[in-house]
Amino acid sequence: MAGEVVIRAEQLTKRYGEHLAVDHIDLEVHAGEIVGILGPNGSGKTTTILMLLGLTEPSSGRAVVAGFDPLREPLEVKRRIGYLPDQVGFYEGLSARDNLAYTGRLAGLTRREIDMRFEDAMQRVGLATVERQRVDTFSQGMKQRLGLAEILMKRPSVAVLDEPTTALDPHSTQEFLTMIRGLKADGTAVLLSSHHLDQVQSVCDRVALFNHGRVALNGTVTELAGRVLGGGHVIDVEAGGGDIAGRLSSIPGVVRVQALGGDRFRVDCERDMRGDIARRLAAEVELVGIHFAAPSLNEVYNRYFEEARDAAE
């Protein structure tokens, strides 16, 4: 792994009366690593984040964040963790500078540190020209950037980003994802909660999939694809002629065939079977192309929850 463990959750559990919101989860995040946490609404992602931040007490289990226990040493944890909630809010009547100066003072920074770090952070998020403007003139995208600037000012060991790109247009989203990669380059561990699977896949080193308060899957996208899609080798085939899907399914080692539309098919295999497929199809039909498809987190996610639903029924 990349570096030391900065987040460790052991059997972390949160119960609201009879409802088990987080169910004995184990999670590790290393320094300089971006970990995506995914799952449907109510699956326990935000409650886990709140427990790691020390904003809500676990019912049992324990967590260690940046070397401190969020339950008993929340101030030490909060000094080392930056948090960007979804749809982040600011004091609208204050300027960007005054908003960040306030949280800087709360974080225990001196006036000099606030001034120096503020300029740098605003440059990095591209808001340097509007630092003295009132926040009520900002778009939601600018507010999200300002929230990231607040994290940068704090120079934390861990950044927790909860749905940071929800209100952003595609261009701003790409810029924001670049900034998140910048945090990783600084050595900051990032915990990214999002419903945008393509974005998670593009920036995250690992993914933890939450379901019913449990971490159902945890690993790289390739590892997850191996477990959920079977085999872990996904091959895209483009071919014309009769019953391509049937021919592909009959090849030993093919786990699943999915029609993508037109003459395109996605094949889940137990191993690299490009040669077997090419030999079989080239002899019988018109083979246009064959290549590895990167496993898609979207597919993994959808397949996992389809199977979970089927199992529940």
Add this chain to the structure above:
Amino acid sequence: MPQSSRADSAAGVPSRRRGSPWTGLGAVVAKETADHLASARMLILEGLVFLTAIAAAYEAIRTIRATIGESPFLFLRLLTLSQDPLPSFIALLGFLIPLVAIALAFDAVNGEFNRRTMSRILAQPIYRDALLLGKFLAGLLSLTIGLVSLWLLVLGLGLLLLGVPPSTEETVRMLGFLVATIAYGGVWLALALLFSVIFRAPATAALAALGVWLVFALFWSVITPLLANLIAGPPETMFGPRLAYLETQQIIDRLSPNTLYAETALALLHPATRALGPVLISQLQGALLGTPLPAMQSFILIWPQLTGLIATVIVIFVIAYIVFQRQEIRA
């Protein structure tokens, strides 16, 4: 005790949360006070209080100048004298201070949730204790700044138009009255803060606080005799008023912060006031009626009322604190 906590204690990890609960308190007080003093809402309310109070004091001064020899306590009369159509300075304060205090705090906590700033602020190294106390202290400080300014203005106006300085006795009494007014404002501030913790909509919190204020300001004098009658029986017998009824009525009446404040103002600003409850004929033997009490005696007289006001502030704040501590922070 959860299993993990036992394990932690055994492993030497502290069993209580570490760090001062007041970390960040200064930053919260400074920011909130600056917000209050610069907000349009406060400027309008303070302007209203200043104008009406100064007008009341000015009218009182005109009357005092015409009857300058009637009382040695000119500055105290300045605060208590009413001249149609304006009520006295203290009556105006008693009416307006709750409004200002409620305006300062009705959106203190729910506003943070609605702006979605609460989780961001509490993700900084600060406990909820400091946030709530900081907001309360900032409100109290803003109120105090306004009241001290008003107090100095009235004093200056009196000096200018009466041409005599206040005596030490008057200054001490007026300072005591200022402290009581701040404590009275603190009650309404704490109440508005409590409602801002309970209700997520600021309008609901404001209405609830105003509702309580209306009950005490307008209806309490109607409710009190009814309750006293229920508890202690009829107010009079064929021999005259019943002491049990009067005492019960007084106890119920004093549940209202308005009553506590009014009694404090009466004893401090009318030095001839010798008692704040029913007085028996036997207790009047030897008393020089109409003779002013020394300031210290008046302070002894209002001590229960003043401590009652301060205790009410603390109790309401503690309730707000407990409710806030139990809330889930998700916004």
